[in-house]
Amino acid sequence: MSTAVDAHAGDLSRRQVTPGASTSLRSKASFATVTPQRPDSGVAYVARPGGPPVTTNYMYAGYAVAAVLYVGYVTLLVRRVVRDRAGLGAHSRDA
Amino acid sequence: MASGSPSYAAGTAPTPSRSPALDTRAVDWFLVVSVLLCIGAAVRALYFTPVDAMLGDVQKIFYIHVPAAIAGLYIGCGLLAVCSLMYLWVRDPRIDRLAESAAETSLVFLGVVLATGPVWGRSSWGTWWQWEARLTSSLFLWLILLGYLVLRNAVESAEQRARLSAVMGTMVALLVPFVHLTVKLFRGMHPEPVVLKPEKPSLPPEMASTFYLSAIAFLLLFVALLRLRYRWAGLRDERLAREGGS
Numbered sequence: 001m002s003t004a005v006d007a008h009a010g011d012l013s014r015r016q017v018t019p020g021a022s023t024s025l026r027s028k029a030s031f032a033t034v035t036p037q038r039p040d041s042g043v044a045y046v047a048r049p050g051g052p053p054v055t056t057n058y059m060y061a062g063y064a065v066a067a068v069l070y071v072g073y074v075t076l077l078v079r080r081v082v083r084d085r086a087g088l089g090a091h092s093r094d095a
Numbered sequence: 096m097a098s099g100s101p102s103y104a105a106g107t108a109p110t111p112s113r114s115p116a117l118d119t120r121a122v123d124w125f126l127v128v129s130v131l132l133c134i135g136a137a138v139r140a141l142y143f144t145p146v147d148a149m150l151g152d153v154q155k156i157f158y159i160h161v162p163a164a165i166a167g168l169y170i171g172c173g174l175l176a177v178c179s180l181m182y183l184w185v186r187d188p189r190i191d192r193l194a195e196s197a198a199e200t201s202l203v204f205l206g207v208v209l210a211t212g213p214v215w216g217r218s219s220w221g222t223w224w225q226w227e228a229r230l231t232s233s234l235f236l237w238l239i240l241l242g243y244l245v246l247r248n249a250v251e252s253a254e255q256r257a258r259l260s261a262v263m264g265t266m267v268a269l270l271v272p273f274v275h276l277t278v279k280l281f282r283g284m285h286p287e288p289v290v291l292k293p294e295k296p297s298l299p300p301e302m303a304s305t306f307y308l309s310a311i312a313f314l315l316l317f318v319a320l321l322r323l324r325y326r327w328a329g330l331r332d333e334r335l336a337r338e339g340g341s
Binding site (some may be wrong): 051052053054055056058059061062063065066069070073074077078080081082084085087088091 | 119120121122126130133137141146147148149150151152153154155156159160163203206207210211214215217218316320323324326327330331333334337338
């Protein structure tokens with residue numbers, strides 16, 4: 001099976017990489033293999049048949065994990081500063 | 096050490112060094128702007144950047160994974176090593192505090208790297224973890240940073256703590272280039288550098304612009320967190336000094 005694939009770097013949204021879309025770069029490669037394109041052509045990759053794999057949940061999981069870590073650390077730092085600032089204030093009042 | 100600089104006394108608490116301008120703010124404009132930039136970069140990456148045709152949406156983890164690695168590995172660990180070396184030379188507690196802050200902030204950013212990488216790996220490689228050179232050396236570096244912070248909490252004397260930590264912090268500098276080169280030196284599953292390489296970045300323009308925005312945003316976040324962590328370290332030392340003096 002050999003079908004043309006539109007793999008322009010700017011057209012890599014899910015809808016636009018489906019097989020059979022308008023083509024400016026034609027590949028004879030089988031859909032069973034993923035073939036890198038010429039780097040100087042501005043083309044990133046040739047799409048798989050049926051478009052890219054559905055990995056949206058992994059994407060959100062990655063961003064959620066990062067957000068939890070960053071927010072957690074900011075919260076920890078703010079709590080530390082507030083606590084020690086209060087401790088310094090209390091010490092000043094005692095003095 | 097220059098005369099007039101604060102120094103660690105022989106006891107457990109640092110010498111009081113509070114200046115009238117001691118900054119006690121928990122949140123400043125720099126932190127707010129950097130957090131907003133990070134949110135903007137994430138929104139752009141998630142909703143306004145093309146989907147990778149081979150990997151699908153999960154490739155967008157790249158926009159938070161790589162900036163966190165650049166900030167944590169190269170900036171943070173580099174700063175830790177430089178500050179540690181400088182402390183051994185000038186013995187200024189402010190440099191020790193900066194080294195400590197760089198280590199903890201790097202620990203968080205490398206934690207993000209180690210947490211988001213396996214999510215990408217599970218989707219792309221079919222496994223959460225591989226004991227290959229890049230992953231293993233990154234985990235090793237993370238554990239050394241953790242050990243550095245544990246060491247700091249384990250030593251009572253402030254001067255001794257700073258000196259021992261500086262020696263350990265210097266060792267980190269030896270690991271950073273090794274971690275960077277693992278993808279070149281060993282056969283592994285981790286992709287080779289896409290951006291930090293002598294050649295032109297292998298990214299189409301739409302992805303590259305998102306990456307650069309994300310890199311700037313997370314580098315600013317790193318600096319903002321480093322500032323906040325350094326500020327807290329000053330407050331903590333000031334409080335300990337007053338408690339020790341009272």
